[in-house]
Amino acid sequence: MSVSLRDVAKSAKVSVGTVSNVLNRPEIVAEKTLNRVRETIKELGFVPNGFARQLRFGNSRTIGLIVPDVSNPFFTEVARGVEDGANKRDYAVFLCNSDESVQKEERYINVLIEQQVRGVLFSPSDIKSNRMEEMKGRGISVTLLDQEQKGNNHCSVSVDDIYGGRIAIEYLSDLGHHDIAWVCGPESIPQVAERGIGVAKAAKAGNVKIETIRVPLMNSAQGEEAAKAILELPTLPTAVFCANDLLALGVMRGLMAAKVKVPDQISILGYDDIKFASSAAIPLSSISQPAYQIGVTAADLLLSECEDGESHQHQQIKFQPKLVERESTKKR
Amino acid sequence: MSVSLRDVAKSAKVSVGTVSNVLNRPEIVAEKTLNRVRETIKELGFVPNGFARQLRFGNSRTIGLIVPDVSNPFFTEVARGVEDGANKRDYAVFLCNSDESVQKEERYINVLIEQQVRGVLFSPSDIKSNRMEEMKGRGISVTLLDQEQKGNNHCSVSVDDIYGGRIAIEYLSDLGHHDIAWVCGPESIPQVAERGIGVAKAAKAGNVKIETIRVPLMNSAQGEEAAKAILELPTLPTAVFCANDLLALGVMRGLMAAKVKVPDQISILGYDDIKFASSAAIPLSSISQPAYQIGVTAADLLLSECEDGESHQHQQIKFQPKLVERESTKKR
């Protein structure tokens, strides 16, 4: 089936050791032999068997990426960044969608351990680091994605979600909104919880009334559901802040379907600033996160941890989100 | 570092063979031993080393997915489908973004061969099957993604792009548009070329004048560029058909920035029907492709080829795109 190092050796009339040397320390083999062996390698189309190599080395050139859902635009961009960062260093990446299910996460972690990945970029749906410690114990580096690590056991690359929630409410409040609906997902998602903290903080400071609407999933269908809930509120809020753009887009659709004027009657503010925020029916104001950059940075950090070994210092990198003002928000 | 089968054996006071049997053929080992061994496995947190296993078996439980760019929404959905399809059968997937660069493709193919993937889902930027034949020669199944395979060497899952191009122009022509700009990417991309064939065919049949605007990349920035080109045309077309939604969104933005009324002055029709087409500034009419379904189907097909071996019959599955009418297109 596949041509092995031994085949090359036989064909080039050298020993396997020499062929291996040609591959890994070409400088120590005689020029003549080198060329001859390289010739035969090309001829036979030999590609080393990664398993065997990695079995020997004890580690691979692969990493795992566990995200809730790549088709969530924020994570799409993150994934793209991760892939670029990994590729630059010649690593391949396993894509894992957890769908925010702890069970799927568990399964994937097992798969990744089996595949002996060098490290994993992990955006856990739930905070429970036992599996992370386990991976670490197995020599697999873990860096947290989009979530800060308390303690200092791992690297993390995240966005300051508390700050994000805060500036959102401050902005709306400055615009004159003092009755705001906060549409968010399950509190078990740390980012959501933190944005919520920021929201609460700013609300308190700014004397803003917050109506919390919690939905189980953060997609646009759930946003439409949230819109219904908003319309049934005893008093209609003058602004809606959503935990992500998908929700916001759904809310917008739902509100507009009910003939509510956006932003005249209700302002809508999203979070993530996905590519399409600007091409929404009403271009969506949003809190922007540097998703691609987060991905690249995370991959970089993870791989330098993998390669530095002991000397590595864990880092907590935190990006600052910022407001992007478009047409879905308006002064009251 | 890592606990091996041998450690388990020693700890449970059985031989390595027995532990292996517990893992792979539990039915042949005595209940008592079984339980004891399983206990120790859990205790020690043993996870088999995939490399060793795969080295032995000669094949892995991984597949590769090579797409131009996951952050292209069509491929995002495809990727999600692939991942689900693979996961269902307990396969892990390597994500590879080629950026439509043959060179990057080549590199990735090498990586995937080294990782001994079982199969690859490939959306080549350029039609050149030598690498595909090579992979096949190495026992790696290849199924083409979003591109039909002539001959019958591989499976393929694609969309009938000629048909898609045709119905687009027929639709616009029925709406009364006889002067249409066709905004497309490089002809080296087969899907683009085929949509173009459909366009030309329908144009000829329907007596429609087509102005082709070719851009190097199919993203929305290039769409804005295309909009400029359209505005400089000696006579302004009454409709624009774009090779994908990203381009269409860009064109829309560019046209609207120049105060052109969409759809009153110019109708815009996209291709792909991405999630956000409906939340564009003017909800975008588009030719819809079942991207997620394509991904799932492709993974399924690939993996059944991998697992059936000789008895496998190559299949060419072709999905039919369909028109989704929204507000960016209008009767003349």
Added chain:
DNA sequence: GTGAAAGCGCTAACAG
């Protein structure tokens, strides 16, 4: 500068 051989962790064939 090159070859021979041990061994990475696992499975499967064969003895017991």
Added chain:
DNA sequence: CTGTTAGCGCTTTCAC
């Protein structure tokens, strides 16, 4: 039913 062992393809001493 369980233990022993060869060998998957590769790297890496250690002799030559």
